[in-house]
Amino acid sequence: MKSWIKFIKDYRSYLKIERGLSDNSVVSYIFDVERLVKFLEENSIDVSPLKITEDEIQQFVYSVAGELNPRSKARLISGLKSFFNYLMFEDYRKETPMELIEVPKIGRKLPDTLSTAEIDALIAAVKTTGNQDEEDKIGIRNKTMLEVLYSCGLRVSELTTLKLSDLFFDDGFIRITGKGNKQRFVPIGKKTQQDIADYVQNGRFPAIKNHEDTLFLNRRGRGLTRAMIFTIIKRLADDIGLKKKISPHTFRHSFATHLLENGADLRSIQMMLGHESITTTEIYMHIDRKFLNHILNTYHPRR
Structure with missing residues (x-):
């Protein structure tokens, strides 16, 4: 949706320039937001990133829950939190719709090692x-x-x-x-x-x-x-x-x-x-x- 394009573009610049993230990390963060936008379009929910509510975010999270394992779901929610925290940081929003969105508990994956x-x-x-x-x-x-x-x-x-x-x-x-x-x-x-x-x-x-x-x-x-x-x-x-x-x-x-x-x-x-x-x-x-x-x-x- 057009109302999201400018904010996503600015967010990409913020991740790359101010946070100094790698290209792969930037792509991953942007993908999380674009996945949310795609859900809104497919469900005819016409709302801007400045007006979207917790209920609409929750609908999206529920819609992808069956497709993702807990670790992937946690990463997706973390990516969305980062985007809305950015909007708050830039004074576009006063609060984040992610405040009460629960992150699934995941066990820590211990690394494999070689002798x-x-x-x-x-x-x-x-x-x-x-x-x-x-x-x-x-x-x-x-x-x-x-x-x-x-x-x-x-x-x-x-x-x-x-x-x-x-x-x-x-x-x-x-x-x-x-x-x-x-x-x-x-x-x-x-x-x-x-x-x-x-x-x-x-x-x-x-x-x-x-x-x-x-x-x-x-x-x-x-x-x-x-x-x-x-x-x-x-x-x-x-x-x-x-x-x-x-x-x-x-x-x-x-x-x-x-x-x-x-x-x-x-x-x-x-x-x-x-x-x-x-x-x-x-x-x-x-x-x-x-x-x-x-x-x-x-x-x-x-x-």
Whole structure:
């Protein structure tokens, strides 16, 4: 409906410029609002975003309840709350119609993790020929990508956008561009530095124009896609008979879990992962209860 177009457009700019969200996040937030607008159109409810009421929002939520699991429904409601909070922030509305809309309770989904032995097995499963041919280059690249994913705790999007100019080996750090284009520096170990140096020397395909600075390239000299990295990991998991359902993000979860198990503090892990809130990092506290028992029995004065 026409009355929504301007507000959605302004909201998109607000999300991108003022909140600094990534393109994927902006698309997700806008989709929530556009889904509401579509419902209003289909049901001939002619109401502007400034006049819509809680009852009309509730009708919409009920209409999609059967299509969504609790987690998706909670995310949708959260997206709508963000939109109407924006309208209040800009003084378009005095109150939000989302005030009494209940968010379904969802259990916290604990991340899957790999043991160090499983990570070693996955990396060892990458085939290299030693012949410096195309297949050998692909093998060297894939080994290095997995090492970087695990050793630095990167998101898959952070891996695909990593650049040669982001490598500061003399200082022992790499520069990561994360969600909302926020940058952070992550420490990188000597072994992973050497893996990257070997890859650049022996495994990196010649880059085409506009990809000269991209670290990980496909055989055509372009940056890799997220889907390609998912595929590489899935094939390796199949090759070693790993029954866990894993993804590139599993390496990030394992990075954080293993740091915690070996005594790292949550604040340091938070900074390396690039979490805005430490509550996001606290999910890793569940991981190894035996480890937590060990901590208690070792350090508590009443042990």
